[in-house]
Amino acid sequence: MSRFPGVDYLEFDSLLSEDERLVRDTVREFVDEMVKPIIEECHRDARTPLELVPKMAELDLFGATIDEYGLPGLGSVAYGLIMQELERGDSGLRSFVSVQSALVMYPIYTFGSQPQRDRWIPALAAGEAIGCFGLTEPDFGSNPGGMRTTARRDGGEWVLNGAKQWITNGTLADVAVVWAKTPDGVRGFLVEKGTPGFTSSDQHGKFSLRASTTSELGFVNCRIPADAMLPGTVGLKNALMCLNQARYGIAWGGLGAAMECYYTALEYAKTRIQFSGQPIASHQLVQDKLVWMISEITKGQLLALQLARLKDAGKVKHYHISMGKRNNVWVARECAKLAREILGANGIVDDYPVIRHMLNIESVYTYEGTHDIHALVIGERVTGIAAFNAPERPGKVAQTVGA
Numbered sequence: 001m002s003r004f005p006g007v008d009y010l011e012f013d014s015l016l017s018e019d020e021r022l023v024r025d026t027v028r029e030f031v032d033e034m035v036k037p038i039i040e041e042c043h044r045d046a047r048t049p050l051e052l053v054p055k056m057a058e059l060d061l062f063g064a065t066i067d068e069y070g071l072p073g074l075g076s077v078a079y080g081l082i083m084q085e086l087e088r089g090d091s092g093l094r095s096f097v098s099v100q101s102a103l104v105m106y107p108i109y110t111f112g113s114q115p116q117r118d119r120w121i122p123a124l125a126a127g128e129a130i131g132c133f134g135l136t137e138p139d140f141g142s143n144p145g146g147m148r149t150t151a152r153r154d155g156g157e158w159v160l161n162g163a164k165q166w167i168t169n170g171t172l173a174d175v176a177v178v179w180a181k182t183p184d185g186v187r188g189f190l191v192e193k194g195t196p197g198f199t200s201s202d203q204h205g206k207f208s209l210r211a212s213t214t215s216e217l218g219f220v221n222c223r224i225p226a227d228a229m230l231p232g233t234v235g236l237k238n239a240l241m242c243l244n245q246a247r248y249g250i251a252w253g254g255l256g257a258a259m260e261c262y263y264t265a266l267e268y269a270k271t272r273i274q275f276s277g278q279p280i281a282s283h284q285l286v287q288d289k290l291v292w293m294i295s296e297i298t299k300g301q302l303l304a305l306q307l308a309r310l311k312d313a314g315k316v317k318h319y320h321i322s323m324g325k326r327n328n329v330w331v332a333r334e335c336a337k338l339a340r341e342i343l344g345a346n347g348i349v350d351d352y353p354v355i356r357h358m359l360n361i362e363s364v365y366t367y368e369g370t371h372d373i374h375a376l377v378i379g380e381r382v383t384g385i386a387a388f389n390a391p392e393r394p395g396k397v398a399q400t401v402g403a
């Protein structure tokens with residue numbers, strides 16, 4: 001049994017089915033028994049805990065919403081709760097599962113040919129193959145439409161040229177889902193490890209998501225077979241559909257990081273004694289921080305649940321998901337900061353999970369659409385005016401200050 005009691009102020013559990021609670025509790029136990037004992041060491045050593053992959057596969061955590069190939073076909077709430085519990089363990093671990101499920105299995109299953117599905121879905125589900133998703137480039141992050149990576153047809157092959165950056169699992173991956181411009185628009189391609197002209201290397205010096213591998217991918221006249229294109233892809237919108245799946249999971253994942261920080265701070269505050277023998281939890285200023293955390297987590301839970309209901313009803317829109325990702329990751333970021341304050345000096349050491357979550361959440365705040373880009377998505381929805389491009393300023397060019 002997990003020692004973590006959950007964070008449930010408003011009888012949130014009563015809104016879940018028995019099966020959903022069972023899925024959550026199973027992953028909760030896995031995180032407490034297998035993730036927490038090793039995760040600080042992985043973070044220190046900047047190591048992806050690949051030894052957890054077989055167990056995660058056994059628990060059907062890869063591609064859990066797919067209902068073919070022996071996968072469980074879970075609903076959106078259960079899937080979200082998996083993301084929540086994994087991210088309570090570590091955002092890097094949740095990223096691993098998000099990429100494998102939402103950014104690799106989802107596009108292969110949704111846009112792939114039958115042979116592509118048959119080849120990759122069972123292997124990815126079993127954790128026998130690892131995937132990555134290459135959209136971001138050195139010069140194009142928030143605006144992937146500007147991508148420079150190209151794919152051109154040459155007889156029976158595609159020839160890829162370009163570079164991708166900040167790619168989770170890039171050097172670990174057996175298959176990369178790569179987005180490239182063709183004369184007919186953006187398409188998705190499956191590029192296998194070891195293909196001549198395809199290189200990958202790890203990015204070092206990260207202070208965030210250290211238990212996750214982040215890589216650069218390079219393509220120099222990289223030739224892949226004609227049938228390596230995902231035939232159902234017709235434009236950039238297909239890449240954005242994948243991101244929607246992943247962002248939905250992050251809306252739940254953020255809650256997991258927030259819950260871990262809240263719970264750690266609460267337990268600490270109840271036992272840490274300062275001034276006249278009283279625990280610091282007895283001070284109003286400390287209580288105010290805990291109250292802020294549990295209030296925002298509770299609101300975030302309800303937001304995530306409504307997203308799930310809309311998703312299962314086929315009604316969720318990308319601007320709904322933007323609100324969930326933006327709000328709940330921001331809540332996690334604020335909870336990590338407040339928890340760190342409550343822990344005092346202990347808040348900066350990895351004897352406690354708080355500083356690791358605080359560092360991790362900076363990546364989560366930035367990837368899958370930054371906090372501000374999601375504000376623009378929501379802003380466009382409510383005003384009808386897209387504010388992504390700065391207004392024209394005739395005669396003005398960006399100035400470099402200094403020499």
Ligand SMILES: Cc1cc2nc3c(=O)[nH]c(=O)nc-3n(C[C@H](O)[C@H](O)[C@H](O)COP(=O)(O)OP(=O)(O)OC[C@H]3O[C@@H](n4cnc5c(N)ncnc54)[C@H](O)[C@@H]3O)c2cc1C
Pocket residue numbers: 099133134135136139140141142143165166167168169209214363366367368369370371372373376387388389390
């Ligand atoms: C650890 C990690 C893992 C990642 N994994 C993957 C992966 O697996 N696959 C993948 O494809 N990508 C991945 N990414 C990349 C991630 O999606 C990008 O970093 C993200 O989209 C932001 O792009 P950028 O870093 O280039 O920032 P920029 O786009 O350069 O943005 C910099 C700043 O400018 C702001 N900004 C940009 N445009 C506007 C605007 N119009 N209005 C207002 N503000 C604006 C942004 O909000 C941000 O604050 C990962 C990133 C990290 C950190």
